[in-house]
Ligand SMILES: Cc1cc2nc3c(=O)[nH]c(=O)nc-3n(C[C@H](O)[C@H](O)[C@H](O)COP(=O)(O)OP(=O)(O)OC[C@H]3O[C@@H](n4cnc5c(N)ncnc54)[C@H](O)[C@@H]3O)c2cc1C
């Protein structure tokens with residue numbers, strides 16, 4: 001086991017980034033024209049990075065698997081983006097945003113990175129507004145904010161329930177501007193399937209043209225991976241169907257360490273599954289917890305009557321309801337962080353109080369908020385003695401203006417009106433805090449290979465606070481990587497064009513081609529989805545919301561077995577030289593089947609509970625915190641970065657000890 | 672539910688396609704339309720037939736990838752939804768459902784139900800942006816208040832997901848609603864003013880170049896648009912275009 005060098009600059013926390021930026025080597029504009037950069041991914045991280053790097057003068061090649069960069073999964077983000085602007089004058093500051101994020105991450109993130117993130121957060125909002133991103137505004141024309149879980153200030157900027165869409169379209173427009181100028185060459189419907197290294201440095205990729213099946217070699221002086229998270233290792237998640245770990249996993253296999261794979265976020269408010277046909281789960285934004293109250297019936301008979309359809313939740317009076325988050329966590333109530341809200345929902349459903357036919361659902365109820373807003377609006381409109389129906393109408397209007405699209409989404413999926421009847425929700429896999437290990441400059445352990453956005457591990461520790469992934473993606477892409485990459489590229493000005501005829505490119509292409517051939521030739525009996533679903537089941541059961549030693553060992557063995565079966569029995573119809581969705585899926589699932597095992601191995605070694613990682617063996621035994629997660633800072637205050645050694649079970653761990661100089665490590669309490 | 676599906680199959684851009692018939696049984700009314708197609712494909716794989724290729728990604732109505740023409744309607748019979756949000760409860764047991772790709776010269780079929788919408792990207796590249804550098808030196812976001820009404824109008828226009836249903840549904844294959852949405856978003860915001868004239872001229876020029884048809888104000892696009900983009904934005908764009916062409920001629 002070796003120690004990793006995170007290259008955190010010296011000096012006081014608040015000066016690190018400024019000092020570091022001042023010392024970064026610059027590349028002269030004439031030389032930038034001779035330097036090529038590949039960016040894999042066009043989400044908030046990749047899109048903003050490609051646009052910024054091109055604007056600085058580098059030649060950028062940008063890749064995405066969708067038919068347009070605008071469709072990257074960031075488009076689906078709903079609730080909002082954090083920034084320490086203190087527009088609401090509620091005492092917010094860079095330090096508070098930094099503090100909340102480190103605490104929210106359960107003290108498992110890198111202090112220096114998080115502080116930098118908080119420092120640039122304000123710039124992001126300025127940048128996006130200048131691009132014409134239509135954030136929500138108040139009647140005075142100024143930007144509005146909402147609150148998210150785990151914090152006590154209002155610092156989240158939003159565009160209704162479509163914040164990710166609007167931010168991504170902003171980045172997409174910046175990208176388009178560079179495409180029009182010829183500084184970015186865009187490769188849509190292209191999937192990166194291999195990293196090419198020459199003399200130890202990342203020098204290019206092999207990409208598959210998803211329309212023609214052709215393998216292409218692309219060279220560059222640096223490769224940036226911005227391919228998003230790996231939540232789909234669970235099969236069912238809130239991620240887009242195509243979200244995958246392939247780019248990240250390929251660089252892992254070429255030497256990039258993979259950090260903390262077991263840190264996954266299970267989001268508390270998603271639409272419950274409806275049956276075996278389920279292909280994905282839909283998030284109902286956390287912002288709903290600003291106005292929605294979570295409850296189940298107090299009385300088990302009422303639960304059963306509701307399941308049978310003989311009782312409606314609206315028939316139950318206040319004292320027949322158990323608002324269990326408000327009861328257990330009076331300080332934060334419905335706004336406790338995600339990991340806590342999710343486990344609480346699981347516990348109450350495990351105890352038999354789930355309100356739908358599967359027993360896996362709790363209510364998220366807006367009736368109090370509708371009443372409150374209705375009365376407020378009636379007063380603003382100077383209505384004398386408003387009727388109950390006036391109040392309802394006005395209140396529903398406010399809720400509609402805040403969350404209209406989410407309510408519509410819910411209604412279309414569940415076929416129930418959430419304005420009239422409380423929503424049913426249940427936790428679902430949502431976000432992966434773990435990812436490719438990077439140093440302070442966002443470089444992976446492969447020289448010249450960078451990783452940004454959800455695909456890396458750095459800023460969220462063991463649990464990400466709401467509205468901070470969008471912030472991180474744009475921070476990395478607009479304001480961090482464009483600077484830090486200079487240090488490396490300033491040494492590349494004499495390298496010259498990199499030939500794709502080099503032996504390394506030829507070999508990498510052959511490796512990919514052989515792998516595809518092997519997959520096509522299995523000609524087994526089961527579809528790719530069959531294996532993906534099996535993997536997902538094993539992951540959810542043993543590596544889901546709560547984990548224990550026995551289950552994790554079982555998961556490792558089971559996943560390995562599924563992998564073996566996959567490689568001998570998968571059936572991929574069609575051919576490799578045309579658009580072939582089954583082949584695309586097969587490549588991704590093959591990687592998930594390896595990642596899943598490493599995931600379980602990481603969870604097994606971390607015998608503590610922190611953030612989204614809950615080990616049944618590590619809970620508080622008494623006192624006010626009885627039953628809550630128990631972190632172990634003495635033994636586990638480090639990043640576990642795994643080195644690839646063939647079989648996932650043989651991966652070797654490298655530790656990055658986490659140092660907290662500016663924050664005192666505390667038990668998280670939201671009571 | 673048991674259903675008969677008439678599905679458009681086409682090997683690639685060059686070859687001619689045609690409808691094939693498939694049957695699916697035991698579909699839950701709670702399944703989404705695309706989940707029903709998953710089940711059909713799973714069946715085809717088992718039989719050794721190549722599954723039907725169709726586009727999707729987010730499956731929650733926001734990425735704009737899914738694009739099916741179902742029983743003669745873009746995104747199917749429900750209103751204000753994308754294909755991926757359509758649920759089987761909108762259909763009847765025993766029904767025959769026709770499933771085809773978008774049809775437009777500017778959006779050719781690539782395979783089966785998948786079309787090439789890169790023309791939309793090229794229109795955006797011709798002017799769908801504000802020329803501001805990502806330097807981090809922009810002015811404070813609250814330095815310039817924007818009346819809430821304008822911000823809301825800009826937002827409603829910006830909600831377009833670029834799916835192309837408006838084009839697919841229009842008898843002229845016009846892309847006016849799509850282009851108008853982007854032009855209007857910027858036209859309602861102070862940030863968009865500086866380049867307003869050039870933007871509308873360039874985007875309209877590119878739209879014509881791509882081979883989209885003319886708008887004859889039938890309003891069909893608005894009806895099928897999953898994001899309820901209003902045709903009032905087309906009027907807004909027409910005004911922008913007129914004033915831009917007048918001033919650029921003088
Ligand atoms: C439903 C939902 C709601 C969310 N809401 C919020 C929110 O309100 N606030 C918040 O802060 N965060 C939210 N998040 C999290 C946040 O959206 C994501 O973490 C973030 O957008 C990830 O951005 P990214 O740029 O890293 O990756 P992505 O946006 O996932 O982009 C990945 C890109 O990589 C490309 N790609 C992947 N693999 C390959 C390959 N092999 N070859 C070529 N290209 C490839 C894809 O085409 C895509 O362009 C939400 C997430 C979900 C799922």
Ligand code: SF4
Nearest residue numbers: 831832834835837896
């Ligand atoms: S205007 Fe409507 S129908 Fe046309 S692309 Fe946009 S969202 Fe789709």
Ligand code: FES
Nearest residue numbers: 728730735737755
């Ligand atoms: S799949 Fe994204 S909108 Fe339908």
